[in-house]
Amino acid sequence: MSFSWAKPYEPKHPVMRWIDERLPLPRVVYGAIGGGYPVPRNLNYFWNFGVLAGLFLTIQIITGIVLAMHYTASTDGAFNSVNQLIMRDVNAGWLLRYAHMNGASFFFLVTYIHIFRGLYYGSYKAPRELVWMLGLVIYLLMMATGFMGYVLPWGQMSYWGAQVITGFFSAFPLVGEPIRIWLLGGYAPDQAALTRFFSLHYLLPFVIAGVVILHIWALHIPGSSNPTGVDVKDERDTLPFHPFYTAKDGWFAAVVLLVYALVTYYAPNYLGHPDNYIPANPLATPAHIVPEWYFWPFYAILRSFTVDFILPAKLWGVLAMFASILLLFFLSWLDKSPVRSGSYRPVFKRFFVLLVIDVLILGYVGGAPITPLNVALGQAAAAYYFLHFLVILPLVSKFETTLPLPSSISESVLHGEEAEAAPLGQNKKRGGAAAVVQ
Template sequence: MSFPWAKHYEPKNPVMQWVDSRLPLPRFVYNAVGAGYPVPRNLNYWWNFGVLAGVALVCQLITGIVLAMHFHSSAAGAFESVNVGIMRDVNAGWFLRFAHANGASMFFVVIYIHMFRGLYYGSYKAPREMVWLLGVVIFLLLMATAFMGYVLPWGQMSFWGAQVITGFFSAIPVAGDWIRVWLLGGYAPDDAALNRFFSLHYLLPFVIAGAVILHIWALHIPGSSNPTGVEVKGEQDTVPFHPYYTAKDGLGVVVFLILFSVLIFFAPDYLGHPDNYIPANPLSTPAHIVPEWYFWPFYAILRAFTADFILPAKLWGVLAMFGSILLLFFLPWLDKSPVRSGAYRPMYKVAFWVLVFDVLVLGYCGGSPAEPLYVIVSQIAAAYYFAHFLIIVPIISSIETPKPLPGSITEAVLAKTGA
């Protein structure tokens, strides 16, 4: 979207004029995150999480590159290199290891909040479908990267997590066993699997960074969404990104780093599993195999299928797990309501909060033992998850009577302040 009232970069310094005429990088930065990029004036703190995701990605890239210099990707040396070499022999290695491990958790916290904000405020609706689709691609890449990284410490939970999760691919008809052998480089997790996972775990964050650039590029074409869902009508509806939102995002980054630091220094193992401090042993199966917490909702969906029906239960679980994410690609066309923001959609708002509760229930069940009670609750919660997107949202978008929308963003802002 072009904003005719936006300021344009005009360098005054002769050196900057020379640089800008040959490599317009200063102009690009100015127009992307500076005063040359007008933003809706009513964005709240829920819009901070895109920037926080970028901060988390940078933290993961920096710590990951340094950790890769000291990691030994072999079944005989991986556990020792992480828990002795990096933790004890590398200067500040303990900090880098805990920052990287907990940084993944912080990254997922930010991403989940960012996605649920998009769901509530209808950020997936036209003309921002491509922004949403690229966001889902980033989420998939992030999940793949996190899974491969979880295997690298080569503790008990790392080994058996790789064994169980890759084992589900064998449920795919005809090609399943071939796919699993191809993923692992053999018939069980070993040196080949570690080398493959380490290589991909190092590479994929740079792919994610490329996808993030496309995501931001796609965002700058239609412009940012806003809590009202009303499009920008004129200059009075916007403010420059800098200094207004750089200051606001700066506060969010400070709070993020404080919470991140508390996690690293006071509870570095709180989100991990104690079994991962035991070296991998193919002959000793842990009592309760569970992935990292950010995979729990999808792990619950995977385990919710216990009976064969036309297809094996294991295959149904794999299809449902991947389908629960791929379903998000179709959301812009499943929700046909012309109103974007959930703040003006009473029925959709209720369904949204039920979905949030449902995902939390799935997460709790995914981290619990595979006992009958948790399996039954997982089945109910998984059924509702799919019903929300495939049945409830399309029906609500057809029958719902939304609240009256403000005439403009400025009108909504002035009404909130009582002016």
């Protein structure tokens, strides 16, 4: 669909013309994120988190490359290289280490908000199923990268986290233990495991960057979704990505980066675990082994199975943990409602709030000590998680009475009759202002 404001790329500088004739990369960038890319004019601030995720991925790659130059991937030197060499001897090494460590937490935080925005506004529905699935692939790669990075400081929680997480695979009969030995390169985390995790932790962010390119490419085919879930009809429904959304993304990113800087400078260890400042000791088990906070909901699901029933409880827990992520790939078939946006689905909206509360409870239980009360709370929350996606969501999509949708995006922004009566030029001017306000 072509729009009157979408001007073709015309380089003015002789050097840019020369490059464009031989390698039209600037033309591709202009069409992807510049003035040639039409975006729905009613996007709210929840649409900023995709850009933020890309920003934190960039921060992680840059800081990770520099840290790798000083890291010693050996069981004898890893702990000292992180806590002595990098933190004390390398110029600004403490800043690089804390920026990378807290950058992982912020990367997961903005990704979780990005995912829940997609769940609420139906970003997994046609024609964006592949966009959603590629996003989940990115998330799975992030989980693998985050786990391997947690092992690298080779502190107490690093070692025992690797021991526990890789031990999940031993729950599978026959093939589980050989897979675990293959992953670790032995029967317990040691030099072979540390070397493998370091190489994969360095490699996977570049794989993530490649899948991000596919994710953005797949998004540009149907175009961005929007809070109403209504398809773009004409040029009154859209604005050029630049300068409207580059400005909006830019100032919002500045605010988030300010919060990130405050955490990095003034509370760098708040999101970490103090036991990881103790060198790894295979003979001393920590009193409470927990992964990083962004794995807590899934860790709670894993721990919710305490009784053997046909299969061992440990195997049930591992299967449920993997299933809790994999079922998200099938949301477009589980939720058959023709309305995308939760804003026009009153029943869905209430259950979505319950889902958010449920995931927060799972997060609390995953990081809390094991007590009878916490176990019971985790079991109830895990049961509701699967009940929501496998039972409630299909039933709601089938029987729910939805609210009437606006006839167009411009109507939702310009309040009905104004969108139809105002001349096209006026619509464009007022729409630009409205988009910035929203």
